[in-house]
Amino acid sequence: MISNPEFLREGHAIHDWLNPDRIVIGADEPESTRYLSSLYTSLDAPVVETDPTSAELIKYAANTFLALKITYANTLAELCEHIGANITDVRTGIGHDPRIGNTYLDAGPGWGGPCLPKDVRALVSTGTRTTTDLGLLHALLETNAYHQRRIVTLVEQLLPRPLTGARVAVLGLAFKAATNDLRDSPALHIANLLAARRAHVTAYDPAIDASATPTAGQLTLTESATAAVAGADVVLVLTEWPEFAELPWHHLARDMRGDVVLDTRGKLDRTLLRGAGLHLRTLGEPFSEIAAARTA
Ligand SMILES: NC(=O)c1ccc[n+]([C@@H]2O[C@H](COP(=O)([O-])OP(=O)(O)OC[C@H]3O[C@@H](n4cnc5c(N)ncnc54)[C@H](O)[C@@H]3O)[C@@H](O)[C@H]2O)c1
């Protein structure tokens, strides 16, 4: 048996496959390793030759480490909000240290998709069959679920009315930009949590065909951002599609009932939104501006 894990990212599949950081080959027989290695001679990457169990563990361990980094960033972002620090600066400040690096530290609505959640759970499941202390990994899963629920709490805090009956416009349902994948998507999960709290949720994602996509909850999918945002008490950006920054916010603001945008990906232009008369709330930044507007 040979284990040959793949490390490409959705949305970058061809680039990542042609430019791998490493090739991992786990085989019991040297002949099998030699044969599989020969298939990769056109690619310029270090080859890690190992046994099948270690190869499988490399895959789970890599995805779990990425999940740990993201969750750490999300925890820091929440802390920043409470103590008046700025997550962007904190991230830059720690990221210059090459031992830490500056990737997978973007605060957001929790990690998801078809790979990270599955592989963290697989690592936990594998460890459960042993006496290994898995406290860190259990905490990772629990904390990621907490960070998704936290977005619902933030929406609730930003609304000038109860969440029940409020109109929430969700921009982005895919688990990240450059894909239409809804598997284990934090965005879809959060939208469903809001709908379960009896908010009226209208959602738009540029890669999701509203007419062809069944949703489990009470979500209304729309074919445009304009349609999703019309009448909204609050706009919630959950996927980092670049086009959301380019939306005609002046026009959208006129059709909204409220004046707050919660951008969980930190990609919108604060000056542009302010010019449109909207209050922008991001993760990991103090939000006194909105609190001041509410108490004025
Ligand atoms: N999605 C990614 O970006 C990505 C990246 C790297 C590695 N991987 C790994 O690749 C694998 C597949 O991921 P995916 O996202 O393409 O999943 P997927 O669910 O989209 O595709 C899996 C396919 O395998 C088929 N299948 C499942 N069991 C089968 C069986 N017993 N016999 C024949 N066909 C079977 C399914 O019908 C499906 O078409 C996973 O192990 C994943 O961890 C995925």
Ligand SMILES: O=c1ccn([C@@H]2O[C@H](COP(=O)(O)OP(=O)(O)O[C@H]3O[C@H](CO)[C@@H](O)[C@H](O)[C@H]3O)[C@@H](O)[C@H]2O)c(=O)[nH]1
């Ligand atoms: O700084 C970051 C980076 C990512 N994410 C989130 O993390 C999740 C995963 O993102 P990404 O790694 O880009 O997605 P995948 O395409 O699922 O790729 C991961 O899973 C694949 C399948 O196992 C592996 O091959 C890849 O190496 C691994 O990056 C998504 O919800 C992202 O929004 C963040 O919140 N902040």
